[in-house]
Amino acid sequence: MIDRLWDFGDPAASEERFREAADDDSHPAHVRAVMTTQLARAVGIQGRADEALALLDEVGSRGIPSDDPERDAAEVRARVSIERGRILAASDRRAEAVPELTRGVREAALAGSNFLVLDALHMLALNDEGHEEEWAAEGLDVLAGSRDPRVLRWGVALHNNLGWTMHDSGRAEAALAEFQRAVDAADRYGTTQQQHVARWSVARCLRTLGRNDEALELQRELARARPDDPYVQSELAELTTDESGGEPTIEA
Numbered sequence: 677m678i679d680r681l682w683d684f685g686d687p688a689a690s691e692e693r694f695r696e697a698a699d700d701d702s703h704p705a706h707v708r709a710v711m712t713t714q715l716a717r718a719v720g721i722q723g724r725a726d727e728a729l730a731l732l733d734e735v736g737s738r739g740i741p742s743d744d745p746e747r748d749a750a751e752v753r754a755r756v757s758i759e760r761g762r763i764l765a766a767s768d769r770r771a772e773a774v775p776e777l778t779r780g781v782r783e784a785a786l787a788g789s790n791f792l793v794l795d796a797l798h799m800l801a802l803n804d805e806g807h808e809e810e811w812a813a814e815g816l817d818v819l820a821g822s823r824d825p826r827v828l829r830w831g832v833a834l835h836n837n838l839g840w841t842m843h844d845s846g847r848a849e850a851a852l853a854e855f856q857r858a859v860d861a862a863d864r865y866g867t868t869q870q871q872h873v874a875r876w877s878v879a880r881c882l883r884t885l886g887r888n889d890e891a892l893e894l895q896r897e898l899a900r901a902r903p904d905d906p907y908v909q910s911e912l913a914e915l916t917t918d919e920s921g922g923e924p925t926i927e928a
Contacts, residue, residue, distance in 0.1 A: 691718040713755040754783035794830040831861035
């Protein structure tokens with residue numbers, strides 16, 4: 677249901693759908709609470725952080741009657757912590773975000789949701805400075821025990837983000853291996869957008885390694901598919917003018 681209602685390219689429309697779902701009395705209380713956490717995320721993406729945090733506070737303050745109260749309450753607590761952490765991180769409040777996301781890992785484990793565990797670990801790998809690789813490794817361990825394609829899709833983000841951590845610390849060869857693993861995961865389980873981003877990361881890393889001919893060939897292939905992508909165009913400019921400049925990065 678969450679996947680059906682989300683359109684990350686149009687958070688305002690997603691907000692309306694989640695608001696309607698959260699207010700729909702035909703849904704169980706647990707489902708309405710979950711929908712409210714996604715409403716908060718949609719609001720937060722639009723830059724209304726205070727409003728989003730208030731929605732999460734409201735969810736966290738009320739009980740969640742259900743047929744499985746321990747598991748469902750843990751899921752709601754996990755989602756509240758993850759979304760609060762995501763909003764705080766986006767607001768440059770990472771020191772506050774990290775404990776929220778860590779709490780999200782614990783609650784998601786109590787709920788028995790590997791998907792949410794990986795969501796929280798992925799966010800920690802992006803935001804807990806100095807511990808990025810530890811969180812990514814933990815996420816990859818969780819991933820190794822799953823056969824659910826929706827869960828396995830997290831491999832795209834985990835490998836891609838680990839690749840950028842390695843790339844930005846000067847380990848481009850190791851980064852390239854992670855980016856290639858992200859491509860493999862994207863081709864097996866990911867979206868078209870994830871496949872595109874994973875290949876862009878490979879090409880960007882190839883430029884760092886001085887393998888410009890390979891990088892150019894791959895960026896031109898990406899440009900044929902998406903000629904208006906500014907990240908691709910930026911790399912094409914670097915590769916065709918042989919000038920050094922900024923280093924744009926994008927996430928899976």
